[in-house]
Amino acid sequence: MLCADLSYLKFVKDATTFLPEDNHYDYIVVGGGTAGCPLAATLSENYTVLLIERGGDAHTNPYVMREENLLDNALQINDKDSPAESFTSEDGIPNIRGRVLGGSSMVNFGFYSRGDDDFYNRSGIDWDFDMQKTAYEWIEETVVFRKNELNLFQSSVREALLHADLKPDNGFTLDHEGGTKTTGSTFDATGRRYGAVELLNKGKPGNLQVIINATVERVLFNSYSTDISAAGVIYKDSNGRSQQVQVRRNGEVILSAGALGSPQLLLLSGVGPSSDLASMNIPLVHHQPFVGQFMIDPPLNQVSFISPFPIPIKGSSDRTVGIQKNLYIIEAVSAIASFFSPAITKTSRPMSSGSLKLASAKSASITPRVRFNYFADSRDISACISGLQTIGKMIRSPSMDQYKFVDKDGNKYYQFLGLSLPENISDRSKMESYCRRTVAPIYHYHGGCTMKKVTDGDFKVTGIKALRVVDGSTFVASPGTNPQATLLMMGRYAGLKIREERIRQG
Ligand SMILES: Cc1cc2nc3c(=O)[nH]c(=O)nc-3n(C[C@H](O)[C@H](O)[C@H](O)COP(=O)(O)OP(=O)(O)OC[C@H]3O[C@@H](n4cnc5c(N)ncnc54)[C@H](O)[C@@H]3O)c2cc1C
Incomplete structure (x- = not known):
């Protein structure tokens, strides 16, 4: 029997009270969601990590934490700061995404099932299956009930x-x-929810910092001759104050803002189809025709x-x-x-797909427009x-x-x-x-930064250095089953792989 462990709270600060002593980090992870939390915790074992989440912490909110409130949870949605945010796709179908530390793993139905071989084969990732197995086990020993x-x-x-x-x-x-x-x-026998937040308990004190109620507005870049490299991000706190944080030499920005949030941030930062960016008056950093494409909602x-x-x-x-x-x-x-x-x-393997476009070139708080073409x-x-x-x-x-x-x-x-x-x-x-x-959504949408189109098989955004995407936006296909297990595993797996790669490069 697992016991609720809230020790992750020691890492967490509201952005309005956060004053970075040294605002340089080895890794800046954007989006404290299903993949972002295990990723940040894993990287913090060896490196300094700043995890930035637009939502708040919900461990005292009974609508989030209690299984018997699943319906009421949906009813708590508001426009501004509820843990779940509603949006309606251009197909006219209402949908939901997480806006809370732990991401959609904190507002979902708790069904946990590993992805299947067909997904792994099509994913664009050259899996190390032993590492994948240990990544699943690392998740399951903490948040899964049998x-x-x-x-x-x-x-x-x-x-x-x-x-x-x-x-x-x-x-x-x-x-x-x-x-x-x-x-x-991910609900225990008493009906208490567990989610990606519990994985932050495994973070290393001194290395991990988590800020909440902080919306990342865009990625900052350095440009040396033809090389473009991510240098940091700008975020806004709930008072509207902007703050910049940067990555150290050999550091990286990693987007884990979900299937809507990650393509949105790339577009806001000038990475995407040049014609779309021009029509929104966003200065082009890198023409990437597939950002926002292949949006699928089973x-x-x-x-x-x-x-x-x-x-x-x-x-x-x-x-x-x-x-x-x-x-x-x-x-x-x-x-x-x-x-x-x-x-x-x-x-389970939908073939219909649509696309995502910005609704605003100015603010990451305005949900992008998305069509799934069910x-x-x-x-x-x-x-x-x-x-x-x-x-x-x-x-x-x-x-x-x-x-x-x-x-x-x-x-x-x-x-x-x-x-x-x-x-x-x-x-x-x-x-x-x-x-x-x-037709209705089951909230398992994915795509927008798909692997082998926007990223390579190591989650790196092609054409840009020091920038990766690790979340559901990278999925080429659905994992066959409900996706949270695959995404929790993927956060841990990507963290282990990045560490392995960095150690190899010396
Ligand atoms: C209502 C609902 C029920 C579901 N039920 C199940 C289920 O029972 N089983 C299952 O397997 N799956 C379920 N799913 C699907 C599953 O939960 C999601 O697919 C998965 O959690 C997505 O993980 P992710 O890491 O890609 O994104 P998320 O977990 O959504 O994380 C993205 C995070 O990034 C943050 N973010 C976005 N933009 C910014 C920004 N600009 N700045 C800072 N932070 C930002 C968001 O607030 C969020 O916390 C459900 C989903 C929903 C919404």
């Missing part, structure tokens, strides 16, 4: 997934394997129904999952409300239909009978909430229409 006990709803769904032929039964595993499994969670479609009896309001995150590899995954979340529970299908690629429609057809089979499972109403003649029936799943699940045109009409 409780086997499922609540009534999750158990019924598990049986229904097997009934719908999502086999074999893989029991409990953190690996992403075809079939049905129970996975880990679509979610759900079937919701009202339960004839109150499913206990005490929420629980999703732990049961059915996996049809490379096509879809099906999860069930019983935290949504007391009287209904959805089964959701997520297209279902533009017909393969995503096929994946959605297959997932929904499996849900159609699941809800015919005897284990789900208890969620049916009974009419006066004794006939059992579901009372759907919202759109009913078509009666004939083989009718492709009706199913396609259901996919398009019910």
